[in-house]
Amino acid sequence: MQKYNKKSKQPNVSLQNLFNNLKLVVESSFFEGNSCKIQVRSRRKTAVCPHCGKRSHSCHSHYTRTLYDLPILNYQTLIILHARRFRCNNPNCSAKTFSENPCDEIQRYKRNTLRLRQKLISISAGVSSLQAEKLVERYEQKISDTTILRYLHQVQVPAREEIQKIGIDDWALRKCVLYGTIIIDLETSCFVGLLNGREKEPLLEWLDEHPLVNMVSRDRASAFSAAVEEAGPFITQIADRFHLVKNMSDCLVKILQGMQLDYQRVIRKMRLNDYLEQHPNSPLRDDIDLYRDHVLYEFFVNRKPLAQIHQLLQKQGMSFSLRDFCDKYRHLRGWKNKVRIVDNPKVPPAILPLYSPPVLAKLIEQHIRGKSISECAERIINELTQRQWFSDLYNAVKGFFLFVRERNLSALKEWTEQHLHSSLSDLRTLARGLARDMDAVNNALKYEFSNGIVEGYVNKLKALKRTMYGRASIKLLEIKMYLTEKHCTKFE
Helix, strand or coil, rough: CCCCCCCCCCCHHHHHHHHHHCCEEEEEEECCCCEEEEEEEECCEEECCCCCCCEEEEEEEEEEEEHHHHHEECCEEEEEEEEEEECCCCCCCCCCCECCCCCCCCCCCCECCHHHHHHHHHHCCCCCCHHHHHHHHHCCHHHHHCCHHHHHHCCCCCCCCCCEEEEEEEEECCCCEEEEEEEEEECEEEEEEEEEEECEEEECCCCCCCCCCCCCECCCCCHHHHHHHHHCHHHCEEEEEEHHHHHHHHHHHHHHHCCCHHHHHHEEEHHHHHHHHHCCCCCCCCHHHHHHHHHHHHHHHHCCCHHHHHHHHHHHHCCHHHHHHHHHHCCCHHHCCCCCCCCCCCCCCCCCCCCCCHHHHEEEEEEEHHCCCCCCHHHHHHCCCCCHHHHHHHHHHHHHHHHHHHHHHHHHHHHHHCCCCCHHHHHHHHHHHHHCCCHHHHHHHHHHCCCHHHHHHHHHHHHHHHCCCCCHHHHHHHHHHCCCCCCCCCCC
C-alpha cells in the first residue's frame, strides 16, 4: 500500500481496487484515532426507482450515509457514502422521490455493509453472541450481542424438498421440560431441520410437506412409529441397530438391579470360601467377620462411629448394607475387655470386588463378545452362571447380540418367540416390544442405513446449545446448525 498523504487526502490506488467490484469511486481517505474513514460515491449517473422500476436522470438532493465495513489492518473502517435522491418522472408512481442504491453491499436502512454482517454471522455460528461480541472488539468493531443475535435470526434456512431417506431422533432443549426432533438426510449426511417437540404431530406435519420420503431410520419411540405409519404405508421404517443394542443393555442392567441381593450373596459366599482356603482352621462362618479386626481397631483406637467405618469399608470392597453392618456390631462397646485388638489391621487382600449392575453388565457384554476381562470378573460370571436366572439371562443376551451381528432374520424371530414368556419380566417386555415393531427390526438387519450420523449431529447440537448461555431457541439452533455445515458457504 502506498504511503498516505494527510494534507492532500488523495485516495490510494490500491484502496480504489478494493471498491472496484462494488461500483464505487473512492474520493478520499483519512484516519481519525483508530478509525479509517473512506469517502465514496456511486459510479452511476442514473438510478432505478424501487417502486415502479423506471430509470431516472433527475437528481433531487444529496445526503451522507455512514456505514461500518470490514476492518483494514485492525483499523475500524467507516464508509462515508455521498448518496443522492432522485425524482421519479413516472406520473403513475406513488413515490415522488427515492434514494439510490449504489451496490448490493450497501442496503437500505442498514448501518453495516453486507460483507460485514456475513462475517459477523460466520463468527457467531459456532460461539455465543456474547463471545462473538468480544471477538469483534479485537478488530475495533463495537457491535452488541443483541445486534449479532438479530443478524442470526435474519438468516433463512433453505428448504430441502428432494429428500427420500431420512434419520430422526429426539433431543432435549431442557431435560424433562422441552424436547425437539432432529432430521438428517441419510444419503448426503446433511442437516435438514429441527422440529419443535418429539410428539407425533410435528413429525406427521413435516412428512406431509415432504411426500418424496420413502425411508425413515429411527429409534423405537412409539410416537415416531405412529407418525410414519399415518403418513404413508409405503414408507420403510428402520429400527436403528444402535438403539436395539442399547435396549438390550438397559434390559440387562434392570435385571441385574432386580437380582442384586442374590448377586451379593454369591459374592459373599465366594469371599468366605477364598478366606477359608487360605485359613482352613479359622472359626469364621460369615464373611462379615472378615472385617472384624478392622472394625475393632477403628472403633476403639481411632474412635470412629459405625456409619463412618461402614463407609470406609465399602470403599475397600465390603458389600454389606449399613443396617446389616450395625446389627452385627451394635453391641461393640461391651466387647472392649473381651476381645483382642490387632494393631493396624488390613482388609484381606483376596476379597473379590462387588461390581455395580452397570459395570457388571458391561463386563458380561465384553465376555460375550470374546473380549478380555479380569480373572475376578470371569470367576464371578462363571459362578453366577450356576444360578438359573443368570444362565437364562446370559444365553438371551448372547443370542441377541449374535443375530444382530450376523443380521440373521430367522434367528430374530426365533429369539423373540422364545422370550415372550420368559421368567424375567424385563426380558419379556423387550421381546414384546420387538414383536410389535418386527417389520422395522427386520429392516434394521436388512438395510445398511442407521442412526449413527444422526447421533453425531445430536452431539453437535448439544455442544452448540451449551455455548449459548441459556439464550438458545429451536429456531436459533436450527440456524446455527445450518451455518456450521460444510456445504454452507454463502448466506444472506
